[in-house]
Structures are given as structure tokens and as C-alpha cells.
Amino acid sequence: MSKTPKIIYTLTDEAPALATYSLLPIIDAFTDSAGVEVETRDISLAARVLAQFPDVLSDEQRVSDDLAELGQLATMPEANIIKLPNISASGPQLKATIKELQSQGYPLPNYPDEPKNDEEASVKARYDKAKGSAVNPVLREGNSDRRAPKSVKNYARKYPHRMGEWSADSKSHVAHMSEGDFYGSEQSAVMEKATTLKIELQQKDGTNVVLKPSLSVLAGEVIDAASMSSRRLRSFIDGQISDAKESDVLFSLHLKATMMKVSDPIMFGIVVEEFYKDVLAKHADTLKEVGFNPNSGIGDLYSAIEKLSSDQQAAIKGDIEALYKERPAMAMVNSHKGITNLHVPSDVIIDASMPAMIRDSGKMWNVNDELQDTKAVIPDRCYATIYQAVIEDCKKNGAFDPTTMGSVPNVGLMAQKAEEYGSHDKTFHIPADGTVVVTDETGQTLFSHPVEAGDIWRMCQTKDAPIQDWVKLAVTRARDSGAPAIFWLDANRAHDAQLIKKVETYLKDHDTAGLDIRILAPVDAMQISLERIRKGEDTISVTGNVLRDYLTDLFPIMELGTSAKMLSIVPLMNGGGLFETGAGGSAPKHVQQFLEENHLRWDSLGEFLALAASLEHLGSTFGNERATLLAKALDEANGQFLDSNKSPSRKVGELDNRGSHFYLAMYWAEALAAQDQDEEMKTLFTRLAETLKANEATIVDELNSVQGQSMDIQGYFHPNGELASQAMRPSKTLNDALAMVAKG
Ligand SMILES: NC(=O)C1=CN([C@@H]2O[C@H](COP(=O)(O)OP(=O)(O)OC[C@H]3O[C@@H](n4cnc5c(N)ncnc54)[C@H](OP(=O)(O)O)[C@@H]3O)[C@@H](O)[C@H]2O)C=CC1
Ligand SMILES: O=C(O)CCC(=O)C(=O)O
Ligand SMILES: [Mg+2]
Numbered sequence: 001m002s003k004t005p006k007i008i009y010t011l012t013d014e015a016p017a018l019a020t021y022s023l024l025p026i027i028d029a030f031t032d033s034a035g036v037e038v039e040t041r042d043i044s045l046a047a048r049v050l051a052q053f054p055d056v057l058s059d060e061q062r063v064s065d066d067l068a069e070l071g072q073l074a075t076m077p078e079a080n081i082i083k084l085p086n087i088s089a090s091g092p093q094l095k096a097t098i099k100e101l102q103s104q105g106y107p108l109p110n111y112p113d114e115p116k117n118d119e120e121a122s123v124k125a126r127y128d129k130a131k132g133s134a135v136n137p138v139l140r141e142g143n144s145d146r147r148a149p150k151s152v153k154n155y156a157r158k159y160p161h162r163m164g165e166w167s168a169d170s171k172s173h174v175a176h177m178s179e180g181d182f183y184g185s186e187q188s189a190v191m192e193k194a195t196t197l198k199i200e201l202q203q204k205d206g207t208n209v210v211l212k213p214s215l216s217v218l219a220g221e222v223i224d225a226a227s228m229s230s231r232r233l234r235s236f237i238d239g240q241i242s243d244a245k246e247s248d249v250l251f252s253l254h255l256k257a258t259m260m261k262v263s264d265p266i267m268f269g270i271v272v273e274e275f276y277k278d279v280l281a282k283h284a285d286t287l288k289e290v291g292f293n294p295n296s297g298i299g300d301l302y303s304a305i306e307k308l309s310s311d312q313q314a315a316i317k318g319d320i321e322a323l324y325k326e327r328p329a330m331a332m333v334n335s336h337k338g339i340t341n342l343h344v345p346s347d348v349i350i351d352a353s354m355p356a357m358i359r360d361s362g363k364m365w366n367v368n369d370e371l372q373d374t375k376a377v378i379p380d381r382c383y384a385t386i387y388q389a390v391i392e393d394c395k396k397n398g399a400f401d402p403t404t405m406g407s408v409p410n411v412g413l414m415a416q417k418a419e420e421y422g423s424h425d426k427t428f429h430i431p432a433d434g435t436v437v438v439t440d441e442t443g444q445t446l447f448s449h450p451v452e453a454g455d456i457w458r459m460c461q462t463k464d465a466p467i468q469d470w471v472k473l474a475v476t477r478a479r480d481s482g483a484p485a486i487f488w489l490d491a492n493r494a495h496d497a498q499l500i501k502k503v504e505t506y507l508k509d510h511d512t513a514g515l516d517i518r519i520l521a522p523v524d525a526m527q528i529s530l531e532r533i534r535k536g537e538d539t540i541s542v543t544g545n546v547l548r549d550y551l552t553d554l555f556p557i558m559e560l561g562t563s564a565k566m567l568s569i570v571p572l573m574n575g576g577g578l579f580e581t582g583a584g585g586s587a588p589k590h591v592q593q594f595l596e597e598n599h600l601r602w603d604s605l606g607e608f609l610a611l612a613a614s615l616e617h618l619g620s621t622f623g624n625e626r627a628t629l630l631a632k633a634l635d636e637a638n639g640q641f642l643d644s645n646k647s648p649s650r651k652v653g654e655l656d657n658r659g660s661h662f663y664l665a666m667y668w669a670e671a672l673a674a675q676d677q678d679e680e681m682k683t684l685f686t687r688l689a690e691t692l693k694a695n696e697a698t699i700v701d702e703l704n705s706v707q708g709q710s711m712d713i714q715g716y717f718h719p720n721g722e723l724a725s726q727a728m729r730p731s732k733t734l735n736d737a738l739a740m741v742a743k744g
Pocket of ligand 1: 084085086087088089136258346347348349352353562563564582583584585586587588589590601602603604
């Protein structure tokens with residue numbers, strides 16, 4: 001790996017990838033002229049799929065495995081990576097990508113749902129490497145520091161987003177299990193020394209199945225295991241379906257099937273099976289024949305039955321319509337297109353979906369496109385209760401006020417795959433009744449869980465070094481910000497109880513004099529943080545990986561309207577920097593709008609903030625003065641951008657993502673023109689600033705007047721780069737101005 005100071009900018013998917021076609025040429029123009037190298041690496045879902053199959057692709061079609069390269073880089077001190085959100089693919093998304101690539105002439109094999117031989121098993125294993133949250137855990141060699149910078153908070157106070165009102169008699173609530181879940185069954189242990197673990201299912205019939213023959217663990221590592229009873233989950237879901245009907249609230253399910261890619265699709269499938277039970281039973285044989293997979297959602301049924309005669313299709317569809325009349329109303333993802341909460345496992349993802357519901361008065365959309373009170377089903381108790389605490393607070397005190405509310409930044413434990421629950425090769429769908437037993441190399445039993453066929457059993461690892469780093473980061477943030485820091489840990493949970501001991505120990509390594517650092521159960525931590533936020537006070541949440549994910553959408557969405565406006569830094573444990581953009585996802589809805597009317601409402605503020613932090617890091621690590629200068633100027637430009645409210649509008653014909661990039665470029669050039677530290681840069685950027693200012697009206701007109709047309713960029717997951725670039729760079733005046741400063 002070269003040690004030249006450079007920034008790696010990632011190419012990803014959907015809305016952020018489209019935005020990059022417009023933003024990257026601007027970044028290139030500014031950094032080229034300063035001699036700062038910016039290189040790209042493609043970690044899009046399509047590229048990650050292609051990288052798995054060099055053997056079937058032609059020389060021209062073959063792509064490098066950029067993710068593997070970046071995974072290596074993330075462990076080195078010179079790493080400086082800007083990571084945009086990417087698709088964490090659900091099964092249906094992965095299959096759609098394969099289909100699109102095949103239609104573009106890539107001779108990829110089909111995805112074998114049920115491999116029939118070794119060859120198919122190997123194909124499936126390769127595809128599965130690109131499934132779910134396959135990027136973030138590879139790059140996250142550090143813990144997470146996510147917060148709203150002051151300028152962004154001031155912006156939200158000046159231009160508050162809309163918040164739905166709350167009523168004291170809202171019927172919305174969270175429903176969770178009371179037994180048989182992961183929370184209730186968790187067992188945890190800290191490894192005294194490095195060892196190798198074995199996971200085995202001792203079946204009732206006396207035979208043993210080795211689930212994992214060997215797993216190396218380090219001294220000090222926290223290991224835990226838990227199970228989810230499918231029988232109890234089914235009866236809980238049945239109860240909730242009846243209760244939603246009786247209480248006349250929408251039924252909705254909130255999981256993280258993308259990130260917890262093994263456990264949560266199974267839970268999703270169980271809910272699909274229970275909700276559509278009668279129809280699925282009536283047509284069981286036919287649906288089996290056409291290969292319907294409930295874990296992929298009811299949307300998969302509609303695709304699967306396309307193979308049937310139109311009469312057969314009509315019969316099944318008719319039965320589903322009849323079932324809807326008996327069942328409670330379901331929360332809709334898109335009522336115009338008939339997309340329900342149970343259509344696709346990746347459409348409703350808890351980190352974004354629960355905050356959106358809370359922002360919308362605790363309601364979700366019904367089939368008539370109206371907001372309605374909702375039962376939010378979050379089966380496992382580990383974190384469900386925090387959302388109920390927010391709902392209770394809103395019912396009592398009304399909606400939060402973005403103009404006065406304080407902030408809850410987050411310090412999250414996630415380095416080296418910490419607490420990656422339910423997502424990896426240590427989560428199993430149990431094939432038969434028995435006991436799952438974990439033993440160490442001396443044969444001593446660590447954990448033992450009685451299980452039934454169909455249950456989910458998961459193990460999770462959290463290494464010691466990341467925990468120490470996380471505690472240190474929390475103390476640093478508390479010191480730098482002056483805000484109290486709360487560790488959200490539940491003494492009644494086996495895993496958290498181990499972490500509490502470690503936190504108490506490692507806090508002693510730091511000077512905490514004068515700091516307010518507490519350890520509280522998540523519900524208590526939530527209540528105190530909400531009480532303080534209403535008084536305009538800030539409270540740092542110091543959490544494990546799952547709460548990091550949940551809270552870094554929840555609070556930003558309440559405070560700023562979207563998590564896209566967050567600063568999201570991952571100080572890598574070996575000294576490098578990973579700068580994530582925002583905290584949200586890849587906004588598929590934004591792409592839909594872009595394709596329908598050539599308006600991209602994606603807000604790249606997260607990218608602007610990440611770039612400033614990345615340049616600053618490059619400047620300080622390599623003593624590169626021009627990088628520092630660019631960083632300072634970009635900081636000012638970001639302030640100006642927010643102050644002038646040049647974020648994209650949601651409406652066609654108005655300023656969109658491209659227009660917002662133009663303004664950023666103008667403010668950035670103006671800031672560089674205003675400085676006196678570097679004469680050459682001053683001269684160059686004064687010319688650019690003057691040109692952009694003089695042509696502001698023309699450029700904005702060129703960018704806005706193209707809107708209102710449908711667009712075709714020949715692909716969704718793997719669009720034609722030239723067409724996408726043309727679409728995203730429609731202003732000749734702006735392009736010519738940028739060419740003026742670009743080197744060469
Ligand atoms: N770090 C990562 O790589 C992450 C990836 N993902 C992936 O993203 C995909 C979609 O996930 P989903 O949960 O729907 O989350 P998204 O964040 O994509 O969408 C939720 C909503 O948040 C708003 N939003 C998000 N980002 C922006 C932005 N930059 N500018 C303006 N508004 C924004 C949009 O609201 P509105 O519609 O009102 O405009 C959007 O519809 C999935 O494939 C998921 O796996 C998800 C989270 C993180
Ligand atoms: O990796 C993923 O799938 C999602 C990550 C995410 O939502 C987050 O880090 O906030
Ligand atoms: Mg998230």
C-alpha cells in the first residue's frame with residue numbers, strides 16, 4: 001500500500017452514487033489544484049457481486065475486489081477513506097442485481113436458493129459474501145463518533161423541519177415479546193485466555209451436529225449467545241395481529257433484516273407466514289412448487305406466481321384481498337403501488353422507520369394514504385423498550401421542538417465487528433430439537449441453550465481492545481464537549497453486565513475529574529436524555545453497536561429532520577480515518593423520483609462534512625498545508641451553505657442535489673479566494689469564484705430547467721456511467737468553469 005497522502009472516495013449505490021457523478025468532479029477540481037490526490041474505489045453492490053466471479057467474466061468485464069483492498073487499508077495508519085452509504089442487500093435486492101447484470105451481458109449464474117450440489121453451494125457462498133451488511137463491518141476498524149456539528153444544529157434551529165403533533169390519547173405503541181426472545185436467553189462470558197470454541201447441536205435423537213467446528217477467540221473477549229424461540233415468536237405475533245385488529249391500529253413490523261442478515265429475515269418470514277397464514281396454507285403446494293420464500297416477503301409471492309396461469313394467479317390474489325378484510329390494516333411503504341410493510345424485508349428498517357414514525361405523530365401510512373396510529377412490533381426486548389419510552393414521552397409532553405431541543409450525539413462501540421448480532425457465520429437456523437452447546441478447547445461448556453427446530457441461535461463477539469478504545473473515545477468526547485456521557489447498559493442483560501464491569505475498570509485509566517459519566521439501563525438513559533433534550537441540553541449516548549445504529553438515526557431525525565446532516569467519524573484504531581457520510585442509507589425513494597422527474601432530493605451535506613474532516617485529517621497527519629487550507633475553506637463553505645439554506649428541495653423544478661453542489665463549489669471557491677495564506681490558490685480560486693458568482697443565475701437555470709422529464713440511465717444497480725454523468729452534470733457553464741481550475 002502506498003504511503004502517499006491521498007483520500008479514497010467510495011463509489012456506492014442508488015442516491016449517493018448518483019450524487020457522486022455531480023459532486024466528485026467538483027471535489028477533483030479543488031483537490032487537483034492543491035496537489036491532494038483523491039482516488040475512487042467501487043464498493044457498490046454490483047461491483048461486489050462482479051468481484052466474486054472473475055472466473056466467469058471476460059477480461060473487460062472483470063473488476064478488482066476494492067472492498068477487500070479497503071478492508072486492508074483500514075488497518076493502516078495512512079488510511080483516509082470517505083465512505084458513502086451503500087446497499088446492504090436483502091435477498092430480493094441481491095437477485096435483482098444479478099438479473100440486471102445478466103441483462104447487461106455479464107454471464108453470472110443464477111442465485112441458488114437451495115443448492116443441489118457443491119458447485120451451487122459455492123456459487124451461493126460467493127453471492128452471500130455480497131449480502132446484507134457486507135461493507136461496513138469490513139471497514140469499521142474503529143469505533144463511531146456521530147454528532148450534529150454546531151453549524152448544523154444552528155441551521156436546524158433557523159430552518160426547523162416539520163414535526164407531526166402528538167396527541168395524549170394516541171393509540172400508537174411498541175409491542176415486544178415477554179419471554180422466549182434473545183433478551184431472555186442471553187448468556188455471556190469473558191475469555192480468560194485465547195482459546196478455540198466449538199458450537200454443537202446435541203439433537204434430541206442422540207446425534208450431534210457440529211454447527212461450527214472452531215472459532216478463535218482472544219483473551220479478554222466478551223462472547224455471548226442467545227436464542228429466539230420460533231414457537232413463542234409465532235404465538236406472540238398471532239396475539240399482536242388480533243390486538244391490532246381489535247384496537248384499530250395499523251400493524252407494522254420493525255426489524256433490521258439487512259444488517260442482521262441471518263436472524264432477521266427468518267423472523268420477518270415468520271411474521272409473513274403468520275399474517276398470511278390462511279392463504280399460504282390453502283395454496284401451500286402451489287407456492288412450494290413456484291419457489292415462494294416467505295423470508296423474502298409477500299412481494300416474492302407476487303413474483304413467484306407469475307409462473308402460474310392467470311386463473312391460478314387470480315385465485316391466490318383474490319384470497320389475499322379477502323384476507324386483508326379480516327386482518328388488521330397494515331402499515332404501507334407505498335400505498336399507491338400497494339407495497340406493504342411485509343412486502344420486502346429491506347423496505348422497513350428499524351433504525352430509520354421508527355424515528356420516521358415518531359416524527360410523524362407516532363403514525364404510519366395506511367392503504368388510503370392517510371396517517372394512522374400504529375402498533376410497532378419489535379419482537380426482541382433488547383432495545384424495543386427504548387422506543388416505547390420515546391412514545392410515552394411524546395404522548396405526555398407533545399412533539400419535540402427542533403428550534404429549542406438539545407442534542408444526543410453518540411459514541412458507539414463497533415470496531416472489529418463488535419456486537420454484530422445475528423449477521424454472521426455464528427448465527428444458525430436450528431434444524432432439529434436439542435441443545436446448542438458451546439465448549440472451549442479444554443472441553444468445558446461455556447453456554448448451553450435448549451432449542452427447538454426452527455429457532456434462531458446467535459453468538460456474538462466483542463473484542464477487548466475495541467472496548468478500551470470506546471471508553472477512551474467517550475471520555476474524550478465528554479471532555480471536549482463538556483456534556484454528560486451516559487453508557488446505555490442494562491445490568492439485567494448478560495452481555496451488558498460484562499461490559500459494565502469492563503467500563504468501570506477502563507474508566508480508571510482516564511482522568512475523569514469534573515466529568516459527569518454515568519452507566520444507566522437503556523430505558524432510564526432514554527428518559528433522562530429526553531428530559532434534558534427538551535430543556536435544550538446535550539447528553540452523549542455511549543452505546544453498543546445496535547443502539548449506535550438506532551440512536552444515530554433517531555435523534556438526528558428528530559433534531560435535524562434527517563440523519564444525512566450528521567458528522568460521522570470513525571477514528572481507526574491504527575491511526576487512520578474513516579469518514580462515513582451521514583448515518584442514513586441509500587434512499588431508494590430518491591432514485592425513484594430522479595428516474596420519474598429528473599429531480600434528486602439527496603442532501604450531500606454528510607459528504608461535505610466528511611470531506612472537510614477527511615481533508616483536515618490528511619493535513620494534520622501528513623503535514624500537508626494545502627489539505628489543511630482546503631479543509632478550513634470547506635468548513636467555512638459548509639457554514640455559508642447552511643446559513644443560506646441551499647439544501648436540495650423535495651419538489652421538481654426547484655434546486656436539487658446538483659444545485660446544492662454548485663452553491664457549495666461557489667462558497668468553497670469564495671473562501672479560498674478570501675484567504676491570504678497561499679497566493680497561488682488565492683489567484684486560481686478568485687477567478688473561479690468570480691466566474692461562478694457572475695453566472696449564478698445561468699447555472700441554476702441550466703440545472704433546474706432540465707427537470708420534469710423521466711430519465712433512463714440504463715440500470716438501477718449498475719447504471720451506464722456516461723449517461724448518469726451526463727444526467728448529473730447538465731450545466732455546461734458550471735462544467736466549463738470547473739475545467740478552468742482542474743489541472744492538466
Ligand atoms: N451506512 C450505510 O451504508 C447504510 C446503508 N443503508 C442501506 O440503505 C438502503 C435504504 O435504507 P433505508 O432504511 O430506507 O434508509 P434511507 O436513509 O435510505 O431512507 C430513509 C429516508 O431518510 C431520508 N434520507 C436519508 N438520507 C438522506 C439524504 N442524504 N438526503 C435527504 N434525505 C435523506 C429520506 O427521507 P425522504 O424520503 O423523506 O426524503 C429517505 O427516504 C438499504 O439498502 C440499507 O441497507 C441503510 C443505512 C445505512
Ligand atoms: O451496514 C448497514 O447495513 C447499515 C449501517 C447503518 O445503518 C448504520 O451504521 O447506521
Ligand atoms: Mg443506521
